[in-house]
Amino acid sequence: MTAASHLHALQALLFSVLLAPPAASYSYRNCIENPHDATSFNCIQRFQHSVDNLVADLPRGTVSLNVSHNQISALNPGAFSHLPRLASLRLDYNGLEVIQDGAFEGLGLLRSLNLSFNAIRHLCNGTFDGLHNLTELWLTNNRLATVPPGAFSSLAGLERLYLDSNRLEGFSEIVEEISGLGRLRVLDLCINRLKSIEHNLLDTLNSCSGAPAFPNLVNVTYRYNRILTVRDHAFGYAPGLRWLQLNINNIAYLGKHALTNLTQLLELRLDNNLITDLFYSSFQDLESLQTLNLRNNRISVIFNQTFHNLAKLRILDLGGNKITHFAPMAFAGLRNLTNLYLDRNNIKSVFGEVFRLVRQTLKILDLQGNMIRFIKNSTRVSPFVKLTMLQDLKLQGQRPYGITIVPHTFFRGLGSLRSLYLSGNGITVLPEDTFDDLVNLEFLSLDNSGMGINNLRPGIFKSLGKLRNLNLENMGVQSLSREVFRNLTGLQTLVLNRNALPSLDEEVILSLTSLRYLDLRGCPLTCTCHNTWLQNWSSTNQKVQVVYFQNLSCPDRPGYLYNFDTKVCYLDFGMYLFASTCPAVILLTILPMLYVKLYWRFRYSYYIFRSWFNDRWRRADDEDQRYKYDAFISYNSADEGWVLQELLPNLELRGPPSFKLCLHHRDFELGRNIVDNIVDSIYCSRKTLCVVSRQFLLSEWCSLEIQLASYRLFHELRDVLILVFLERIPERELSAYHKMRKVMLKKTYIEWPRDPEGVVLGVFGTSRHFLGVAGAQAPHKKATPRQ
CATH class of the missing domain: 3.40.50.10140 (Toll/interleukin-1 receptor homology (TIR) domain)
Known part of the structure; x- marks a missing residue:
């Protein structure tokens, strides 16, 4: 290449650089990119009437899209044609009434479509044309009275169809319409107006000890009945049962031997009933049980040895009861328990002795919504000191006041903890050594605590070098301190919305070198020179997503933060320059005169x-x-x-x-x-x-x-x-x-x-x-x- 050609190439490069448009802001007008998946977007509750207004600026490679809870009443042809790689689409809770033919044109890769909780009255023959890879279709809670012939004919790969909570009447018509769906595995027609089928209204499950046996029966469901009593040996007819669902009934009495001989049972659901007492023999034959759900009953005490023979149990759900305390040996025998849910009970204090028997296996402990509280900032021994394997701890929303004081060393021993939830507690005292032992913590939620950033002492996060997600929403934060955030080198997601931040410290944000997601919604960021750097940075960086930055309005003047006029800043700079140079000019003018005269x-x-x-x-x-x-x-x-x-x-x-x-x-x-x-x-x-x-x-x-x-x-x-x-x-x-x-x-x-x-x-x-x-x-x- 000659020198002249080199010169022309350089000129062309400079010309293209000078005329190229500025880098687009890494923010979307009405959508939020999933911080863990760049192909997934949520565009919910944007109060938009047009699909185009919602998703026009999304990238072509979008795979998962949620536009629920908007006000889209109609879908026009080709509404999503610019997103050909879409695999999951949610349009529920929109008030959708009309779907024109060709609305889903170009979505040949779509596998899941949710149209639930809308106002759809009619489906056309061409409504779902082109969706030959669709496997799941939700039409729950609409106003469908009939299903026209050929409505689902193009959905040859459909496996799950949900038509519950509509106004369908003709069961035979529906059967005829779906007869061509050779891959269909699930059809939900609950809560319709089908006249030829009636629901069961059982109120008692009697003893079946002498009934004929069904050794191949593995799944029995008695959901949505009115069962009050389950007698002893009620399931003697199915000794090989593996899944048993008795939830959503009115069970107040569960016989001591009701579940006898169900040695192969893997999952038992007794949630949403009226059970008050659990006995020593209630679950003693369930030696293979892995999941036990007792959520939303009226249990107040867990006695010794209640679960003594459930050695293989991994998930125990006792949430939503009235439990006030546990006997010392309440969890005896649970040698493989990993998930323990105790949320929304009346537990007032936590003692390490209770968890001693599950300390080697427990990974998830849910204590949110209880009544745990401390009146001083010190505790003799941490209740979690033996839970060396615990990875997830939920303590948010304690009633009625919250954990206002977090004692010193409260989290001592939780070296394996990955997630900690403390939101909604109104914390006022948070010692600087609170999180010292949590060296592997990746997620911390302190939102809605209302304590303000001044209560976060410098160095409080000093041990959290692996923290990736920090939620400080609605905490009364007024400023960001480098002393508080300087050790969070691994932080990727920072949620600061609904705080009293008038400006953002540039040094703090730029020091978070791993940051990928920043949420500032609801912060009164002023359109002043203090935030000029934020305007420039958000419009040029391609690494950090600033959520809905284009929608952040100026609280002190009409307009938006992303494009407010920054000329006033340069005027201020000129004023400062004038103020600094004018005395120098005057001095340099007067000095010669003084020199001559004096x-x-x-x-x-x-x-x-x-x-x-x-x-x-x-x-x-x-x-x-x-x-x-x-x-x-x-x-x-x-x-x-x-x-x-x-x-x-x-x-x-x-x-x-x-x-x-x-x-x-x-x-x-x-x-x-x-x-x-x-x-x-x-x-x-x-x-x-x-x-x-x-x-x-x-x-x-x-x-x-x-x-x-x-x-x-x-x-x-x-x-x-x-x-x-x-x-x-x-x-x-x-x-x-x-x-x-x-x-x-x-x-x-x-x-x-x-x-x-x-x-x-x-x-x-x-x-x-x-x-x-x-x-x-x-x-x-x-x-x-x-x-």
Whole structure:
């Protein structure tokens, strides 16, 4: 490939990147992707009237779809044709009335279709055309009065057909219609208006010990009768029975020997009856039993040895009774029990002794909906300490107050636990070591506890590195803390809906590197700059599904979180930028001006400080040794002629007395800093004599010299400054030199007279007088000697 072709390829790539649409948000308008199966979607309770509004944005590879509990009244042809791989479809609870021919066109792979709990009155000949792989069809609880000929003719593979709870009357017509369904195994026609078949209404099962035996009978069902009593040996006719269903009756009395000799029975259902007592001999012959369902009866106590001979029992369901306590040996003999359901009873406390006999095998323990409660946050021994094999523990919804206090080490010993349910308990005290032993926990539900995130202490999840699902729904969470969530590196599903979150901490969410599913529904996330990152992140990430993100509305303004106008954030940024740069610009503008205007003032201050500092250590020396000159002459070079021709001869050469003067051109030390020379000259001289002229006032060096001399005058109260004006300068010109004006107001000064004859007697005589008076205080009035 040539260089030119490389360039063209690069340009094409850049062009495609620039024009490509932004990555679609990993969220669906009305559906939720199953976090454990990317081909399964739930679109329930979206209050939609159109199938297209519900599923238009679903991927073509969707396999399982649930659109129940909506308001779809009619299905048009090809409603799901864009989902050709669909295998399971639920349309129940929609108020569906009309299904047009071809509604399921293109669904040749569909195997399960649920149309229950709708308002369907008629089925057409072509309603189910194309569904040649359908094996299950639910039409339960509709308004079907008849089944037209050929309605099911295209369903050659149908195995289960549910037509219960309709208005069907002609049984023979139904039989004729389904006669062509060669694979049909289940047909449910319960609760219809069939006139040629009546239901049984048995109220008693009598003893059958002398009845003929049916050794090949393995399944007997007496459901939906009115049985009150089951006598001894009631099933003597079927010694080989394996499945027995006596549920949904009114059984109040179960004979002590009612189940005698059923040694091959695998499953016994006695749920939804009125049983109050269980006896030692009730189940003693059921040595092969694996499942025993006693749910929703009126049992209050489980006595010792009740299940003593059920060594193979794996599932024991005692939920929905009135059990308050267990005898110490209640579960004796249950050597293979894995599932124990004790939910919705009246259990107030849990003791480890009760579970001691099943500790080696128990994997699922359901205690939800009981009355367990603690009044202090410590317990002597954890009731679960011996359940080392337990994998699933349900404790949610304790009545009437919930487990408001979770004691320390309450879950001690549950190292194998995978799922823990604590929702609906209103927890107020949750110690930071609560979950320390749960190192293998994968699912934790704390929803509807209402305790708020502030009660979750930092590090409370520190041992839950394997946690994959965390439900914090409706807990009053107001903010997310990195200290709480930082160890949840394996978390995949986080449910935060219905919390008081105004914003989401970006650092917390991005630290959950394994996250795949985030539910924020019902959170008042504000459409402000704090959530700008969330808008951008949710629209570009392809890893985390944010549930119904496009439907999250702004609580503080009209609109939605996913597309609110973020320009205001950039305006805020511009304002911050302006606020930060404006002072810098102003400072950079003012500094040069200050430099020009105040440079010498700062330097004066510095030199004054230096002079004060030098003067402090000089004072320690002898006063006579301190002064080298009688006067330091400060003048401008323009006035040098007058100084050398008039001042110097009269003060230094004539006498007596004669004075030693310091002149910069003659007495300054060569090679030394000029400022140091000035400071030392002033402080080594008894007086400083300033020869003032207009040129003097314009000189910065002269100004420095009079400043330093003024410091000695005003701050040391020493009479050290003499002013000699060579020319008359109006006061308006002196107003800018406030130091000079201050000296003139407080100190006598000398003017050079206009009469030359008065020079010696006037100016120089006065100067000699001033120079000769050491340490005299300056007078407080102005004097202008003249001759």
